[in-house]
Amino acid sequence: MDKISQSIGDKTTVNMERVKSIFLKHGIFIALVLICFIISTMTENFFTISNILNVVRQVSFNGILAIGMTFVIITGGIDLSVGAILALSGVVSASLVLEGKGVVPAGFAIFIGLLVGMLLGLFNGLIITKGKLAPFIVTMAVMTLARGASLVYSNGRPFTGLSSDFKQIGAGFILGIPIPIIIFVAVILLSHFILNYTKFGRYIYAVGGNEIAAKASGLNVNAIKTYVYMICGTLSGLVGIVLSSRINSGSPIWGIGYELDAIAAAVIGGTSLSGGIGTIYGTVVGALIIGVISNGLDIMNVSSYYQQLIKGLIILIAVLIDRKNK
Numbered sequence: 189m190d191k192i193s194q195s196i197g198d199k200t201t202v203n204m205e206r207v208k209s210i211f212l213k214h215g216i217f218i219a220l221v222l223i224c225f226i227i228s229t230m231t232e233n234f235f236t237i238s239n240i241l242n243v244v245r246q247v248s249f250n251g252i253l254a255i256g257m258t259f260v261i262i263t264g265g266i267d268l269s270v271g272a273i274l275a276l277s278g279v280v281s282a283s284l285v286l287e288g289k290g291v292v293p294a295g296f297a298i299f300i301g302l303l304v305g306m307l308l309g310l311f312n313g314l315i316i317t318k319g320k321l322a323p324f325i326v327t328m329a330v331m332t333l334a335r336g337a338s339l340v341y342s343n344g345r346p347f348t349g350l351s352s353d354f355k356q357i358g359a360g361f362i363l364g365i366p367i368p369i370i371i372f373v374a375v376i377l378l379s380h381f382i383l384n385y386t387k388f389g390r391y392i393y394a395v396g397g398n399e400i401a402a403k404a405s406g407l408n409v410n411a412i413k414t415y416v417y418m419i420c421g422t423l424s425g426l427v428g429i430v431l432s433s434r435i436n437s438g439s440p441i442w443g444i445g446y447e448l449d450a451i452a453a454a455v456i457g458g459t460s461l462s463g464g465i466g467t468i469y470g471t472v473v474g475a476l477i478i479g480v481i482s483n484g485l486d487i488m489n490v491s492s493y494y495q496q497l498i499k500g501l502i503i504l505i506a507v508l509i510d511r512k513n514k
Contacts, residue, residue: 191264200284204304209288210230210453211347211439212254214312215473216456216457216458216470216473217473219477220238220473220476220480221479223270223477223480223481224480224483225482227481227487228298230323230484230488231484231487231488233487234483234484234487239478239483239487240501241365241366241369241408242483243479243480243483244366244372244476244479245366245368245369245451246367246482247372247475247476247478247479247481248368248369248371248372248430248445249368249430249431249446250453250475250478250479250490251372251374251375251453251471251475251476252371252372252426252430252452252471253270253271253423253424253426253427253446253449253450254449254450254453254454254457255273255375255376255379255423255445255468255472255475256270256421256422256423256424256450257270257420257447257450257451257453257454257456257461257471258379258421258454258467258468258471259379259383259392259420259456260323260416260417260420261396261414261454261459261460261461261466262311262392262393262396262459262463262464262465262466263392263396263412263413263418263453263461263463264394264395264396264399264463264464265323265416265417265418265463266323266324266327266451266461267309267312267323267327267411267417267420267421267447268324268327268328268331268447269308269312269328269330269331269334269421269424269445269447270326270420270421270443270446270447271331271336271424271425271442271444271445271446271452272330272331272332272333272334272335272338272443273308273309273330273421273425273456274302274424274425274428274431274442274443274446274458275335275338275398275428275440275441275443275444276304276332276334276335276337276338276341276427276428276431277301277304277305277347277424277425277428278301278307278428278429278431278438278439278442278443279338279341279342279347279428279432279438279439279440280300280301280304280341280438280443280485281297281298281300281301281354281428281429281432281438282297282299282346282347282350282354282432282437282438283299283341283438284296284297285350285351285353285354286347286349286350286351287349287350287351291493292349293353294353294356294357295352297421297429298352298357298429301425301426301428301429302422302425302426302429303336303425305421305422305423305424305425305426306421306422306425306430307421308334308419308421308424309417309419309420309421309422309424310331310414310417310418310421311330311421312326312330312368312417312421312430313413313414313416313417313418314414315330315346316384316413316414316417317410317413317414331447335440336501338440339440341440342438342439342440344440345440346437346438346439346440347380347437347438347439347492348436348437349436350421350433350436350437350438354433355433355436356433357371357429357430357433357434358430358431358432358433358434359434359436360437362481365474367430368430368434371426371430375426376468376472376492380416380468380469382423383467383468388412388415391407391412392416393414393464394407395407395409395412395413395463396463396464396465397463397464397465400462405429405488416508417501417508421471427443427446428442428443431443434479435513439484449470449478449499451503452478452502452503452506453471453474453475453477453478453510454466454474454507455474455506456469456474456477456478456502456503457469457470457472457474457475458472459472461507474506477502478499478502481495481498481499481502482495482499485498
């Protein structure tokens with residue numbers, strides 16, 4: 189009888205460990221499903237094809253920013269300049285494709301916008317690594333510089349009335365799917381491949397996990413960090429281009445506060461602020477959680493003030509869970 193009881197106890201323990209393992213591995217996805225279910229019971233307009241496409245399209249902007257932020261945070265850094273880089277890349281690209289003012293090809297405007305983002309990311313990386321300065325301070329300074337540059341370049345006014353080809357990037361469809369969603373999926377797949385199936389991806393985790401050990405192993409830590417900030421800057425530029433195309437306007441005030449949403453999505457998705465831990469899958473689900481909650485509250489006509497409170501609580505809980513896990 190004792191052996192039977194012990195056997196049952198062992199099986200129960202094993203089953204509990206399996207359940208715990210599932211929740212640790214897929215808890216963020218389970219949370220997303222529960223949130224969707226709760227919102228769908230409160231409003232019947234949530235689970236419609238048009239609303240779901242709208243949610244994912246809106247999430248794509250923050251999602252791409254959050255993916256760039258994930259690369260940075262995994263190395264133990266932070267980038268507060270993504271919103272300002274977004275704005276500067278957007279206004280520069282938009283200024284090149286104004287209707288009736290010698291419009292350049294949309295592809296060239298996209299290239300210039302991405303180049304602006306990449307160069308600002310390079311600037312971040314070089315100042316942080318060569319100057320031995322804290323990423324928080326450097327990126328906050330670059331945030332101010334980029335925002336000021338976008339205001340000076342545009343004279344404080346938005347560039348409106350963009351070419352039809354350029355507008356297709358943010359407002360067009362391919363096989364009924366909004367182009368921003370297709371771009372988002374492409375960024376997800378490429379970023380996942382880089383982090384999980386390349387040496388560079390392993391180096392990123394190594395630097396974030398233990399920078400001293402990474403240096404001792406012969407890794408060029410400064411170069412890896414610089415490349416990571418370049419990736420983040422380029423993706424910020426990409427969002428600026430797509431957002432300007434979507435709204436048919438390049439404005440110097442785009443992206444204010446976007447850095448907080450990007451950090452929130454990464455942290456909610458399990459990326460550790462201490463570095464060394466994080467996945468693209470988790471970040472995407474984190475961005476979806478933020479987007480779904482915002483969309484659900486909008487449908488239920490909940491004040492944006494309360495939305496900020498709820499978002500802040502979610503971020504706080506995610507950080508506390510991260511701290512407990514560490």
